Amino acid sequence: xxxxxxxxxxxxxxxxxxxxxxxxxxxxxxxxxxxxxxxxxxxxxxxxxxxxxxxxxxxxxxxxxxxxxxxxxxxxxxxxxxxxxxxxxxxxxxxxxxxxxxxxxxxxxxxxxxxx
Amino acid sequence: xxxxxxxxxxxxxxxxxxxxxxxxxxxxxxxxxxxxxxxxxxxxxxxxxxxxxxxxxxxxxxxxxxxxxxxxxxxxxxxxxxxxxxxxxxxx
Amino acid sequence: xxxxxxxxxxxxxxxxxxxxxxxxxxxxxxxxxxxxxxxxxxxxxxxxxxxxxxxxxxxxxxxxxxxxxxxxxxxxxxxxxxxxxxxxxxxxxxxxxxxxxxxxxxxxxxxxxxxxxxxxxxxxxxxxxxxxxxxxxxxxxxxxxxxxxxxxxxxxxxxxxxxxxxxxxxxxxxxxxxxxxxxxxxxxxxxxxxxxxxxxxxxxxxxxxxxxxxxxxxxxxxxxxxxxxxxxxxxxxxxxxxxxxxxxxxxxxxxxxxxxxxxxxxxxxxxxxxxxxxxxxxxxxxxxxxxxxxxxxxxxxxxxxxxxxxxxxxxxxxxxxxxxxxxxxxxxxxxxxxxxxxxxxxxxxxxxxxxxxxxxxxxxxxxxxxxxxxxxxxxxxxxxxxxxxxxxxxxxxxxxxxxxxxx
Numbered sequence: 001x002x003x004x005x006x007x008x009x010x011x012x013x014x015x016x017x018x019x020x021x022x023x024x025x026x027x028x029x030x031x032x033x034x035x036x037x038x039x040x041x042x043x044x045x046x047x048x049x050x051x052x053x054x055x056x057x058x059x060x061x062x063x064x065x066x067x068x069x070x071x072x073x074x075x076x077x078x079x080x081x082x083x084x085x086x087x088x089x090x091x092x093x094x095x096x097x098x099x100x101x102x103x104x105x106x107x108x109x110x111x112x113x114x115x116x
Numbered sequence: 117x118x119x120x121x122x123x124x125x126x127x128x129x130x131x132x133x134x135x136x137x138x139x140x141x142x143x144x145x146x147x148x149x150x151x152x153x154x155x156x157x158x159x160x161x162x163x164x165x166x167x168x169x170x171x172x173x174x175x176x177x178x179x180x181x182x183x184x185x186x187x188x189x190x191x192x193x194x195x196x197x198x199x200x201x202x203x204x205x206x207x208x
Numbered sequence: 209x210x211x212x213x214x215x216x217x218x219x220x221x222x223x224x225x226x227x228x229x230x231x232x233x234x235x236x237x238x239x240x241x242x243x244x245x246x247x248x249x250x251x252x253x254x255x256x257x258x259x260x261x262x263x264x265x266x267x268x269x270x271x272x273x274x275x276x277x278x279x280x281x282x283x284x285x286x287x288x289x290x291x292x293x294x295x296x297x298x299x300x301x302x303x304x305x306x307x308x309x310x311x312x313x314x315x316x317x318x319x320x321x322x323x324x325x326x327x328x329x330x331x332x333x334x335x336x337x338x339x340x341x342x343x344x345x346x347x348x349x350x351x352x353x354x355x356x357x358x359x360x361x362x363x364x365x366x367x368x369x370x371x372x373x374x375x376x377x378x379x380x381x382x383x384x385x386x387x388x389x390x391x392x393x394x395x396x397x398x399x400x401x402x403x404x405x406x407x408x409x410x411x412x413x414x415x416x417x418x419x420x421x422x423x424x425x426x427x428x429x430x431x432x433x434x435x436x437x438x439x440x441x442x443x444x445x446x447x448x449x450x451x452x453x454x455x456x457x458x459x460x461x462x463x464x465x466x467x468x469x470x471x472x473x474x475x476x477x478x479x480x481x482x483x484x485x486x487x488x489x490x491x492x493x494x495x496x497x498x499x500x501x502x503x504x505x506x507x508x509x510x511x512x513x514x515x516x517x518x519x520x521x522x523x524x525x526x527x528x529x530x531x532x533x534x535x536x537x538x539x540x541x542x543x544x545x546x547x548x549x550x551x552x553x554x555x556x557x558x559x560x561x562x563x564x565x566x567x568x569x570x571x572x573x574x575x576x577x578x579x580x581x582x583x584x585x586x587x588x589x590x591x592x593x594x595x596x597x598x599x600x601x602x603x604x605x606x607x608x609x610x611x612x613x614x615x
Contacts, residue, residue, distance in 0.1 A: 006157055007120050007180040008141040009574060013280045013287075014509050017204040020375050024510030028284070030120040032142075036191035042144060043117065046117055047508070055121050063288060077149045084271040101510060104521035114518040115343030179574060 005082065007042070015085040015098065016047065016074075025096035026054060027086055030072070045074040045086070047097070072096050118194070127198040128156065128186060130205065136186070139199060144186055156191070156199065158184040214424070224349045225436025227491035228308035228441070229301070229398035229552040231484065232545055235464045237391040238447025239457060243367070243375030244565060246444060248392045250376060252399025253437035257429045258588045259563060262270065262404045262570040262581070264425035267412035269615050273283065274562060275505035277575075281565040290561040291506050293317045295559045298403055298499045300551040302530060303537035305492035306332070307544025312485040322539065329535045332492055337525065341513040344493060351486025357468045358481040359442040364471035372445060390606040390613050393599050394549065397556035400584045400596075403498035405562075410501040414512050419579060441578035442473065443467075450539050459545050496534075500527040549612055552607040556603045560598050567593055 005011070007030060016025045028051040034040025049067025052060045072095065080089045092098035108114050120142060128136045140159030145152045157180075190205035237245045272280065275294075279287040310324040319326070336345060341564055382388055408428075417425065446467040451457070461484060468480035493503075497513060504511035504523045511523040518524070538544065567589045571581045581589060607613075 002145050002147045002178070004143060004145055004154070006141040006181050007144055007151075007153075008124055009181060010179040012120055013284060015276060023508060023510040026279070032118050032120060032123070034153065034188075036193050037189050039496050040153040040188055042120075042153060046119065052284060054119060055283070056288055057286050059285060059292075077150050077151070079151075082146060098510070101521045104525060108521050108524055109518045111517075115516050116338055116340070181574070 007059070011042075011082060011086060014082075017085045017087045018095075018097070019088060019090055020082065021087075022092055022098065024088075024095075024101075025072070029054065037113035043074050044076055044113040046071065047074070047080070048072050070099075123156070123199070127182060129198055130156065130201055131192055132161055132203050136164060136205075140183060143180065152166070153188055154185075155188050156186040157181050167182045173208075214427065218428070218435070219279045219349060219353060220350065221428065221432030222353065222436045222439065224345075224350065224352055224487065224490050225433060226355055226439050227398075227401065227495075228305050228488050228544070228548045229394075230440055231308070231461070231464055231488070232548045233391065233394040233398045233552065235447035235451070235467060236441035236457070236459075237395055238444040238449075239451035239454075240391060241388060242446060242448040242452045243372045243397060244379065245388070245391055246372065246375035246441060247378045248395045249399060249437060249444065251595070252396045252442070253433060253590075255564055255592050256587075257433050258358045258401045258592050259400060259427040259566070260405050260408050260433065261426055262566055262589060263409040264372045264412050264417070264429060264584070265579060266411040266566060266569050266576070268421050268425060269419055269577065269579045270415035270569065271396065272569070272575075273413050273501065273505050274406050274566060275488045275502045276541070276568045278562060278565045279506050281569050281572075287395050287506065288318075290382070290565075291502060293558040293561055294384065294402060294502055295499060296368075296494060297551065297555045298406075298502070299377055299530060299537070300547065300554060301401065301403060301535055302492060302495040302499065303490050303534045303542075304533050304544055304548040304551045305495055307538045307547060308461060308488040309485065309492060309536065309551065313516030315462050315465065315536055316481050319529065322541075325535065325538045327529055327613055328489075328492075332489070332496070333528070333531050334474055336493060336496065344490075348486050348493065350492030352483055352490055352610050354479045355439050355487055356442075357472065357476055357483060358439065358446050361471045361476060361480075362445040362449065365446065367445055367449040386606065387610050387613065389602070390610040393556060393603050394613070395551050395597075396599050397509055397552040397559070397603070399437070400556075400559065401552070402555055402559060402562055403495045405531050405566075406498040406501055407494045410497070410505070410511075411513075414514050426594065449468065461545070475570060480553060496530055498529045500524075524586075546612065549607075553603050556596075560593070560600050563593060 012027055012030065012069050014027050015023055016027060018024050025047045027045050027047040028049065030042050031044040031046055032040055035044040049064045050069055050071035053064040061070035074095050080087045093102060123139050123142055126139045128139055130136060136166055139156045141157035142153060143155040145154050155191045186201055188206050190202045192200045192202055260284055263274055266277055273292065278290055308323055309328040313320050313324040313328060380388055450467055450470055463475055465480040465484065469477035500523050502513055503526050509522045510520040512520055569575050573580045
């Protein structure tokens, strides 16, 4: 059961979801392994500000500088499905994704009414 | 290891020098837990086509473009700013 | 029961249609040119119907909100440029709306303006933090319906209905064509404010719309915005009947509210002020969320009005920061009405950047399957793209040449 798809159209820049449906970043780039003419496959999803450096030239470099050094490499074997979004097999923290949200949450939770 | 973004938009030429266009996208085959790269999708008009003006989706699948394909096995080498493919790829 | 719910939703949409840009430009256009620009409002209303229908359909079928689609379609680089432009314009609009709320509060209470800016920001922040979104929509939507007082006022002012009807036919009957064009651009910009579609498409995702909801999408767009357009007509007619040929320029919101007071007395004035307060207040909340939606969607963060505040931390932080930034802008003492004009003009300039990707995605069978634009949608979509592009390119020159509508 295999299906053809175009990476730029169906995978790149798509929303990443973990197994609970939590949004945890974007497919900022894909790592392809395999030389010309050989067997090649997508090894991993790359996400994080450091990855933007290669995407958008000047603006990307500025955005990367603001965003910091984060760079997460998620092996393609962790992908559960590729539909409107790319869904992963495990939870976001297992991959190091969504870390900023996790780090920010305790601060917001201190404010009364944060659960509303 | 190369990145998808480094391939997109790169010029594609044959060994004998004919210009086939630009790499519009990369075709892959989605397996159980593997995503095997099968080829490069050709685009002639560059930016316009990237915006989808003039491009049609394929009738068979919603996730591939209806454009010419260069098989990955026909790639000879990657150069700094372009991708060189074998001459036989031109006829495909 | 379902019909009742839909009707309520539409009522809320009508009440929420008008924002500070519509108030300023419609009444000012009436004061300057009488009813001559009514046809432009029609063009603008049809435009927002077309745009929001497409955004809603894209969201329902491809599960992507505006900035999801922008990023996927035009890529990270161009998408980032679009995001920055959209956020700058959005922030200007937010500041203008908040300024409008503060002025309204001052007219109602007599308290000092600067304090009321702070009060407005704090109140908005608290409301968004604490109140559930459904209630926000209801309260501000129904409160905004008080603006119907302008429809009553328009009728009671006994305008020359022949002249009014003539206004729906495109014509120019003035020597000041530059100013006419400036107002036309402003009216279009006020009708087609981008934050409305960001908000609408994000809402569609949150409601979990699918292809089965395309009928609701069309009804919302057509009826909600269509009827909302009537309020804009009422504003222009009131402005024209009262202020045309007079020296009074409706630059202050108070003068706009006076549009209801003259024919209807104190009751009219109070209803107008309440209507303006809720409409502009609701618009500030929509604009605030839109700014947070855009950034979160582009970055892939968790987002949503239905998420708890702690459930989407970076999204929550974004709107909090935007509120603080808006506070800073309005506290500089800048005239909110002038800020509104700038915000509307700049949003017109940036409009093609978010319109085009949506038009392309709506057309792309890879995303939309059989729900891609049909012929009518494409004719309308393409026509409006041309209109938007023309207006976008002429907006700044017109603004300069007419000295921001003063000439």
